[in-house]
Amino acid sequence: MTDATHRRLLIAGSGIAGLSAAIYAARSNNDPLVLEGTEPGGQLTLTTDVANYPGFPEGIGGPELVQNMREQAERFGADVEHGVVEDLTRPETDGPFRVELTNGDVYTADAVIVASGASARTLGVPGEDLLMGYGVSTCATCDGAFFRGEDMLVVGGGDAAMEEANFLTKFADTVYVVHRREEFRAEDYWVDRTMEQVEAGNIELLRNTELLEIHGSKEAGVEHVTLASHPEGHPTDRLDDPATEEFDFDVGAVFLAIGHTPNTDFLAGTGVDLDADGYLRTEGGRGGGQTATGVPGLYGAGDVVDRHYQQAATAGGMGVMAALDADDYLDDLDRVEQAEPATAESDD
Ligand SMILES: Cc1cc2nc3c(=O)[nH]c(=O)nc-3n(C[C@H](O)[C@H](O)[C@H](O)COP(=O)(O)OP(=O)(O)OC[C@H]3O[C@@H](n4cnc5c(N)ncnc54)[C@H](O)[C@@H]3O)c2cc1C
Missing domain, CATH: 3.50.50.60 (FAD/NAD(P)-binding domain)
Known part of the structure; x- marks a missing residue:
């Protein structure tokens, strides 16, 4: 010993x-x-x-x-x-x-x-490591204000994701919430607050959708992301399914709120x-x-x-x-x- x-x-x-x-x-x-x-x-x-x-x-x-x-x-x-x-x-x-x-x-x-x-927790998708701190963040309270006026993406479907999305409406042009299922796991309180912001046009929900890749550079920050969606959810498990749609989406920042x-x-x-x-x-x-x-x-x-x-x-x-x-x-x-x-x- x-x-x-x-x-x-x-x-x-x-x-x-x-x-x-x-x-x-x-x-x-x-x-x-x-x-x-x-x-x-x-x-x-x-x-x-x-x-x-x-x-x-x-x-x-x-x-x-x-x-x-x-x-x-x-x-x-x-x-x-x-x-x-x-x-x-x-x-x-x-x-x-x-x-x-x-x-x-x-x-x-x-x-x-x-x-x-x-x-x-992070997703492990391409671009995430490179752009962490350069447009990709795990803390909306900390980094949201740096992207004032941009479209922002929040990944997650729980309380943290809803809270961060609501917080980011102070700065974002539009906040897009990407969630791999149809239903959100967040408590009713947060879902209700989020739906109010959806009605006000400040948040848009991208359900049954997952983030596949983040594009950009340390100099330019996040330029766009690649998303996948499937009508039954969990699109990354169904990438070969003809019903899965992959598409590029312009945002200036990505916030990971998956715990x-x-x-x-x-x-x-x-x-x-x-x-x-x-x-x-x-x-x-x-x-x-x-x-x-x-x-x-x-x-x-x-x-x-x-x-x-x-x-x-x-x-x-x-x-x-x-x-x-x-x-x-x-x-x-x-x-x-x-x-x-x-x-x-x-x-x-
Ligand atoms: C991208 C990002 C941006 C942020 N920006 C801000 C901001 O602007 N303002 C703000 O107030 N907060 C910010 N935060 C949050 C803030 O960083 C955390 O709240 C704070 O760092 C927590 O400090 P901590 O010491 O408790 O833990 P941590 O900072 O997580 O430190 C934990 C330490 O424990 C060590 N450790 C872990 N396991 C072991 C082990 N087995 N043995 C020995 N050591 C171990 C790690 O190596 C590390 O040194 C940000 C967080 C992130 C991720």
């Missing part, structure tokens, strides 16, 4: 939540180690312009913002290293956590902050509570924050916990709360450890 390196506090994830936690944890002398995961800097590195993070009136590039945070954390003594957590366990109740990485390295830690984010997958697989061995979709469940910390899990010493922050707001500023705020909650826990642990020798002597 590889010798384990012990850390007082380990933070899984180097997005906004993890780095914000690291700044506070380092300033509280908790000697944090941040493990970057497979996406150093997290989701914000996928966007070229963050216009809504407080403190930057002209906006700031996503990679620049996370790099600044990393430097700030390191200035106060945080370590940031490559490493992907494969398995997190706690072999003895109240003992340290055991953190196994995919490269075989092992750490132990007195406390752990899980800031591993949630990955937006997120929280990165929590590595937590199975902790027995921590996850919700039905795999999001980490947290409860009030001392100050009423929402970062303490049911496992003492294990905290959660950012998009891995928060399925609703999923914004950089909210993820950062939760990272701060998690670091402060973990600091309370570690202080208590110190007090217990300092008290233990005295108790042992008095027992003799």
